[in-house]
Amino acid sequence: MSQPFRRDRARLPAAERRKQIVEVTSRLIAEYGFWGLSMQDVADGCGLTVPGLLHHVGSKEGLLIAVLEERDRSDMTEMTGQDLKTLCASLVRRNARQPEIVRLFAVLDAESLAPDHPAHDYFRTRERRAIASFTELAGGDEALARQVVAMMDGLQIQWLRDPAEADLVKAWDDAAERLFSE
Amino acid sequence: MSQPFRRDRARLPAAERRKQIVEVTSRLIAEYGFWGLSMQDVADGCGLTVPGLLHHVGSKEGLLIAVLEERDRSDMTEMTGQDLKTLCASLVRRNARQPEIVRLFAVLDAESLAPDHPAHDYFRTRERRAIASFTELAGGDEALARQVVAMMDGLQIQWLRDPAEADLVKAWDDAAERLFSE
DNA sequence: CGGCTTACTGAGTACTTACTAGGTACAAGG
DNA sequence: CCTTGTACCTAGTAAGTACTCAGTAAGCCG
Numbered sequence: 001m002s003q004p005f006r007r008d009r010a011r012l013p014a015a016e017r018r019k020q021i022v023e024v025t026s027r028l029i030a031e032y033g034f035w036g037l038s039m040q041d042v043a044d045g046c047g048l049t050v051p052g053l054l055h056h057v058g059s060k061e062g063l064l065i066a067v068l069e070e071r072d073r074s075d076m077t078e079m080t081g082q083d084l085k086t087l088c089a090s091l092v093r094r095n096a097r098q099p100e101i102v103r104l105f106a107v108l109d110a111e112s113l114a115p116d117h118p119a120h121d122y123f124r125t126r127e128r129r130a131i132a133s134f135t136e137l138a139g140g141d142e143a144l145a146r147q148v149v150a151m152m153d154g155l156q157i158q159w160l161r162d163p164a165e166a167d168l169v170k171a172w173d174d175a176a177e178r179l180f181s182e
Numbered sequence: 183m184s185q186p187f188r189r190d191r192a193r194l195p196a197a198e199r200r201k202q203i204v205e206v207t208s209r210l211i212a213e214y215g216f217w218g219l220s221m222q223d224v225a226d227g228c229g230l231t232v233p234g235l236l237h238h239v240g241s242k243e244g245l246l247i248a249v250l251e252e253r254d255r256s257d258m259t260e261m262t263g264q265d266l267k268t269l270c271a272s273l274v275r276r277n278a279r280q281p282e283i284v285r286l287f288a289v290l291d292a293e294s295l296a297p298d299h300p301a302h303d304y305f306r307t308r309e310r311r312a313i314a315s316f317t318e319l320a321g322g323d324e325a326l327a328r329q330v331v332a333m334m335d336g337l338q339i340q341w342l343r344d345p346a347e348a349d350l351v352k353a354w355d356d357a358a359e360r361l362f363s364e
Numbered sequence: 365c366g367g368c369t370t371a372c373t374g375a376g377t378a379c380t381t382a383c384t385a386g387g388t389a390c391a392a393g394g
Numbered sequence: 395c396c397t398t399g400t401a402c403c404t405a406g407t408a409a410g411t412a413c414t415c416a417g418t419a420a421g422c423c424g
Contacts, residue, residue, distance in 0.1 A: 011371055011420060031296045036217025039412060051414080052372045060412065103295055110292035113285055113342045114213045124343055143356045146340060146348070150357070153339065154332025160295045161306055166328070174325045175332070178361060193390065193401055221382060232382080234402045242382065 009047055018056055020046050022070045025063055030104040033111045034064055034119065061118045068122055071101070084137040085180050088148060092172040095156060103160050106153070144179070151175050191229055200238055202228050204252045207245055212286040215293045216246055216301065243300045250304055253283070266319040267362050270330060274354040277338065285342050288335070326361070333357050 012020070024045035028037050039060060043053040057063045082090075095102050112119040127149070134145035155175060159168040194202070206227035210219050221242060225235040239245040264272075277284050294301040309331070316327035337357060341350040 009372080013421095014371075017371080032217045033215045033293050034218075035214045036293075038410075040410075048371090049373060050412080051374085054413070055371065106295065107292045110289045110339065111215050111218075113288065113339070127340065127343060128347075143353070144360075146337070146353060147333065147357045147360065150336025150340060151329065151332050152336070154334070154336040155328070157292065157295070157335065158309065158328060158332060161309060165310075171325070171328060175329045178326075178329065181363075191402080196401075199401080220380075222380075230401090231403065233384080233404085236383070237400085237402065 014056065017046070018066065019070075021053065021056060021063070022067050025067050026071075026104050027100060029064075029067065030100055030107055033107050034117070035111065037063075039063070064118055067104075068119065071105075084134060084145075084148065085176060087137065088152065088172070088176060092152065093169055096159075096168045099160060099163070102156055106157055106160060109153075148179060151179065196238065199228070200248065201252075203235065203238060203245070204249050207249050208253075208286050209282060211246075211249065212282055212289055215289050216299070217293065219245075221245070246300055249286075250301065253287075266316060266327075266330065267358060269319065270334065270354070270358060274334065275351055278341075278350045281342060281345070284338055288339055288342060291335075330361060333361065 021042065025037070025042050028041055028045070037060070039050050039053060042063065043050045046053065053063075057066055108119055109123055111117060112123045114120065130149060131142065131145050134148055135142045138144045138148075152172065155166070155168060155171050159166045159171065203224065207219070207224050210223055210227070219242070221232050221235060224245065225232045228235065235245075239248055290301055291305055293299060294305045296302065312331060313324065313327050316330055317324045320326045320330075334354065337348070337350060337353050341348045341353065
């Protein structure tokens with residue numbers, strides 16, 4: 001009774017498909033934000049249908065969670081504790097190599113300022129953790145920790161908007177000199 | 183032939199209605215971003231129908247333009263030229279009093295990083311102008327100007343996300359002390 | 365080969381999206 | 395009073411929204 005059932009698309013193991021989904025979704029959120037994201041576009045980008053996509057993530061919010069979890073996992077490494085200045089230097093250098101991911105977080109970060117955004121709590125605790133560990137590295141100076149975070153975020157946005165004008169690494173090194181002087 | 187034509191809603195002069203539209207739209211963009219904004223919600227918020235709304239702004243993009251233009255107009259004042267440090271101090275103090283507008287700009291700023299966002303060019307030239315005039319006030323030190331802008335933006339986002347934790351004015355004054363020292 | 369799990373599809377639901385066409389009623393100017 | 399401009403309406407269109415249901419086939423284990 002049904003149609004011939006096109007089976008021309010690849011059938012991937014769940015883990016692999018999930019990885020692909022996260023990648024595609026990240027790109028699209030960086031472009032349109034979470035509210036502007038459509039399941040259809042994600043499905044198209046993965047070469048499957050919307051219900052096929054939903055089979056893996058359950059819902060649109062599940063999609064967002066998948067992205068954030070994945071990103072956290074690959075971020076936890078590299079936070080080995082040197083001193084604050086060298087840590088920031090290496091963070092900035094890594095970020096300079098992956099503008100798309102930085103943009104994903106910049107967009108989601110701002111969008112999730114609204115208290116009922118599905119990622120609101122995620123970003124709040126994320127920032128608190130960041131500031132806590134930065135504060136520790138700064139010898140208890142929380143104000144400095146907050147300033148460092150603010151400066152990194154701000155410079156990254158300038159860089160993303162106008163990649164030609166601003167070299168992120170140089171801009172940060174300049175800023176660090178001022179922040180960490182004395 | 184047509185229905186009784188409900189005329190229970192207020193009929194406002196164009197200028198007044200426009201002002202209301204801008205206000206409602208600002209609130210909604212701060213919440214959902216431009217991609218997440220719906221004409222229906224704006225119309226509801228103004229107490230009129232969607233075509234009634236479209237009569238004033240023409241299209242969804244026209245709506246965004248109206249918001250940005252209005253905001254520019256009310257921002258141009260107050261930029262009287264003292265020195266950089268006192269200018270920033272007063273900017274921060276004004277922003278601390280209008281978190282909703284700051285949030286509108288934070289969200290739209292990040293969302294418009296994508297090159298084909300309707301407000302992309304607007305925010306690019308806006309930032310360039312800001313940096314140019316800050317640079318002048320900083321005696322030609324563009325790096326400092328960029329750092330000041332970055333720091334203000336970054337601290338504002340921290341404040342918006344967690345208003346309880348961070349007092350914006352105090353956070354800025356601390357930061358200014360470090361930035362403008364020497 | 366047989367049976368089970370599961371990745372995935374087609375079809376459909378109920379709703380929302382931006383936007384248009386064409387008309388109505390209010391207000392101001394002659 | 396009558397005309398003209400305009401603020402705003404109803405009705406409709408074509409497309410897109412997230413999501414559900416029931417079924418199909420590919421891969422694995424025995």
